[in-house]
Amino acid sequence: MNAVLANTWTFTIKELKSFFNSAVAYVILTLFLFITGWFFASNLFLANQADLRDIFGAIVPMILLFFVPAITMRMIAEEKKSGTIELLVTLPVRDVEIVLGKYLAALILLGSALALTFAYPLTISLLGSPDHGALVGGYLGLFLMGAAYLAIGLFTSGLTPNQIVAFITGFVIIFVLFMLDKVIVVFPATIASILEYISVGYHLENLARGVIDSRDVLYYLSLIGLFLFLAVRSLESRKWR
Amino acid sequence: MIEVRNLTKDYGANRAIADVTFTVPTGQILGFLGPNGAGKTTTMKIITGFMPPTEGQVLVDNMDAIDHSLEVRRKIGYLPENTPLYTDMDIIGYLTFVQRLRGLPKSEHAVRTKRMIELCGLGEMLKKDIGELSKGYRQRVGVAQAMIHDPEILILDEPTVGLDPNQIVEIRDLIKELGRAKTLILCTHILPEVDATCDRVLIINRGKIVADGSPGQLRAAASGHDRLTVEIKGPSGEIRAALEGISGAARVATADRDGAEPPLAGCARFVVESAPGKDLRETVFGIVRDKQWILLEMHREATRLEDVFRQLTVGADAGASIGGDR
Numbered sequence: 001m002n003a004v005l006a007n008t009w010t011f012t013i014k015e016l017k018s019f020f021n022s023a024v025a026y027v028i029l030t031l032f033l034f035i036t037g038w039f040f041a042s043n044l045f046l047a048n049q050a051d052l053r054d055i056f057g058a059i060v061p062m063i064l065l066f067f068v069p070a071i072t073m074r075m076i077a078e079e080k081k082s083g084t085i086e087l088l089v090t091l092p093v094r095d096v097e098i099v100l101g102k103y104l105a106a107l108i109l110l111g112s113a114l115a116l117t118f119a120y121p122l123t124i125s126l127l128g129s130p131d132h133g134a135l136v137g138g139y140l141g142l143f144l145m146g147a148a149y150l151a152i153g154l155f156t157s158g159l160t161p162n163q164i165v166a167f168i169t170g171f172v173i174i175f176v177l178f179m180l181d182k183v184i185v186v187f188p189a190t191i192a193s194i195l196e197y198i199s200v201g202y203h204l205e206n207l208a209r210g211v212i213d214s215r216d217v218l219y220y221l222s223l224i225g226l227f228l229f230l231a232v233r234s235l236e237s238r239k240w241r
Numbered sequence: 242m243i244e245v246r247n248l249t250k251d252y253g254a255n256r257a258i259a260d261v262t263f264t265v266p267t268g269q270i271l272g273f274l275g276p277n278g279a280g281k282t283t284t285m286k287i288i289t290g291f292m293p294p295t296e297g298q299v300l301v302d303n304m305d306a307i308d309h310s311l312e313v314r315r316k317i318g319y320l321p322e323n324t325p326l327y328t329d330m331d332i333i334g335y336l337t338f339v340q341r342l343r344g345l346p347k348s349e350h351a352v353r354t355k356r357m358i359e360l361c362g363l364g365e366m367l368k369k370d371i372g373e374l375s376k377g378y379r380q381r382v383g384v385a386q387a388m389i390h391d392p393e394i395l396i397l398d399e400p401t402v403g404l405d406p407n408q409i410v411e412i413r414d415l416i417k418e419l420g421r422a423k424t425l426i427l428c429t430h431i432l433p434e435v436d437a438t439c440d441r442v443l444i445i446n447r448g449k450i451v452a453d454g455s456p457g458q459l460r461a462a463a464s465g466h467d468r469l470t471v472e473i474k475g476p477s478g479e480i481r482a483a484l485e486g487i488s489g490a491a492r493v494a495t496a497d498r499d500g501a502e503p504p505l506a507g508c509a510r511f512v513v514e515s516a517p518g519k520d521l522r523e524t525v526f527g528i529v530r531d532k533q534w535i536l537l538e539m540h541r542e543a544t545r546l547e548d549v550f551r552q553l554t555v556g557a558d559a560g561a562s563i564g565g566d567r
Contacts, residue, residue, distance in 0.1 A: 086286070090317070238291065
């Protein structure tokens with residue numbers, strides 16, 4: 001187990017270095033802060049509303065929709081394209097360690113992006129007294145949602161040596177999950193409730209209300225588990241051809 | 242020791258290798274030869290555990306390459322075709338990364354890295370990212386990466402492709418140096434490389450092994466001809482008749498090599514082809530002496546590995562196979 005962790009961590013460090021040695025991390029973090037900051041500030045100064053509901057409920061989920069596949073698209077696709085995947089999988093490491101290591105690095109990048117937005121709730125705390133439960137729940141929800149997106153993105157990156165294809169397939173899967181609870185009005189009630197449960201937005205809303213329900217957490221964790229499993233399988237797919 | 246048993250690999254309907262069987266004993270340097278697309282790389286990918294065969298089995302020190310994949314991978318150092326490397330790492334960072342994943346003790350990292358840098362002559366490139374290195378240096382980084390854990394088995398897939406002649410000589414010397422105590426498989430389609438470094442040669446064509454033996458054995462077994470070029474001062478017609486009369490001379494032709502200066506006036510130049518290994522020089526000299534002609538030039542060209550290779554991998558003969566002892 002110790003060796004597994006050590007190998008996973010080695011991959012995590014390698015990926016983090018390549019995020020921060022290239023422009024990827026800086027572009028992602030800067031843009032993320034700029035867009036969320038813009039909406040937060042315009043609410044605060046123009047609408048005179050010290051409010052995070054829009055940010056948690058609409059803006060960040062929307063940004064993650066685009067940003068997450070952009071973070072993950074090269075993670076495995078690039079290795080396939082340049083052939084370095086052959087070096088990796090002929091080293092004495094398990095495919096799971098490769099996938100987990102990369103996933104962890106992406107998770108750290110996502111976590112840093114979210115952590116940098118702590119400035120907004122701090123500002124609000126100075127102006128009034130926000131509901132701390134909703135804050136904690138909101139951040140937890142966003143992190144879990146982003147984590148689920150990352151697992152999806154990593155999976156699609158493993159499907160192809162082409163980063164663009166990885167981005168678009170990842171985006172489409174995430175978009176479908178994102179849109180499900182926004183189109184349920186056109187479906188009959190029985191199907192609608194199922195669709196609602198599958199959608200990522202519904203569970204985020206629950207958490208953002210400050211109600212940390214294990215069902216919502218479990219939903220995200222199973223989504224993450226499923227797509228990480230598929231990502232490992234996609235790495236192994238070289239063996240089926 | 243590597244045992245490859247009845248290996249078959251299909252890519253869809255396309256059979257890349259068919260029923261390939263061979264054994265490489267410990268300490269041997271094996272040249273794995275074949276034209277592009279013959280199945281060399283496929284075979285290497287299966288031995289290194291990158292992908293499983295459709296049928297057959299690979300045993301490394303009596304361990305199945307699939308069932309004991311991790312142990313087998315620990316024993317092997319591998320330089321894949323085209324030398325893929327992480328272009329955004331520097332040499333030390335990359336070698337350290339590989340050592341960590343190979344589970345080598347941290348206390349040895351610096352020593353091992355230093356040894357590889359010296360062995361592969363990378364000392365002047367340490368400040369650069371791998372992506373900035375020239376092809377020759379990248380190739381050396383690839384070799385260093387494959388050797389860093391001092392593996393029992395080293396598999397190099399086309400290590401000298403794209404290098405200039407000086408670099409080729411350097412890499413070849415490096416391989417010779419490294420290969421002394423190791424089992425080494427060298428995949429290539431460059432024949433002088435094999436002649437210069439290998440104990441044994443396997444030639445693969447269209448997924449099948451068509452020859453197996455030492456470079457010398459292969460030359461001897463090939464039905465290629467030794468060529469004897471002679472230039473003699475004397476009557477051309479008579480000389481030709483005399484040469485054709487020699488028993489063991491398969492064919493006599495006027496030598497019209499490209500770029501050779503034409504024979505002097507009153508002289509004739511011929512090429513006498515003989516059965517392989519048969520030396521006609523004494524006979525020819527005897528004839529010239531008896532007839533009192535003057536011998537101006539005589540040289541013999543043995544069958545080259547190139548001829549063996551071409552014979553086995555080109556045209557209608559390609560199905561035939563020859564072999565020394567296995």
